[in-house]
Amino acid sequence: MESRESVRAWAPLDEGRLQRELVGSGVCSRVVRVDSTGSTTADLVEAAxxxxxxxQWPHASVLTSEEQTAGTGRTGRAWASPRGSSLSTSVVLRPSLPASQRHWLSLVSGLALVQTLEEDYGLDASLKWPNDVLIGAARDEPGRKIAGSAAVAPRCAGRCHRRLRHQRPAGRGGPAHRDRRIPAARESGSSVRRREDRPPHCVA
Structure with a gap:
């Protein structure tokens, strides 16, 4: 485990290199690096x-922060990322997917990261349902979590609010979520009509 002193000594992300290798190559349309924020996802949800x-934030835009002080996990638990300890990054996506398939985005991103770690870096990586990426997992060892992903469809100007949620099918290792309404509707007791012809912004 890295000491606090070595974490502090880590150099910040090279903004010039980020622009060259991500934007210049066409992988991303925009990359913004900040020193510190509460939550990169919350920042983009507010911008939406x-x-x-x-x-301002076209498809495949990226917001990354050296430090994140008020992040939230998939179940709403708070967590923080001290400066230099990890990559706190959110990506804006505008998928052309029907509503019934958008909940797969977070799981697919986790699978893509597992594949990258295995093929490009030779690491023994695996996915813990639904969105935790582990390395070094064995039969008697749970492995070490090195990443997690979540997808959120925020309330956007002129669009309805949807939050992408994961659901483990009943009878396949865990219970299904009982209330599948989107959060805004669940809190107000109302329903929100889904518009298949207007795909939402998505922050992953």
Whole structure:
């Protein structure tokens, strides 16, 4: 485990290299690095409420922070990422997917990371349902979590609010979520009509 002193000594992300290798190569449309924030996802969800969100944050835009102080996990538990200890990153996606398939986005991103770790770095990686990436897992060892992913469809200007949730099918190792309504509707007791012809912004 790295000491606190060595974590502090880590150099910040090279913004020039990020632009060259991610934006210049066409992998990302925009990359923004900040020193510290409460939550990169919360920042983009808030930005999505503005009318110019699509112009300012096009598909495949990335927000990354050296430090995250008020992150939340899939079940709402709070966690923080001290400076230099990890990559706290959110990506804006606009998938052309029907509503019935959007909940797969977070799981697919986890599988993609597992594949990258195995094929490009030779690590023994695995996915713990639904979105935790582990390395070094064995029959008697749970492995070490090195990443997690979550997808959120925020309330955007002129669009309805949807949050992408994972659901483990009943009878396949765990119970299904009982209340599958989106959070805004569940809290208000109302229903929100899903518009298949207007795919939402998605922050992953």
């Amino acid at each position: 409420r503005r009318e110019d969100f699509a112009q």
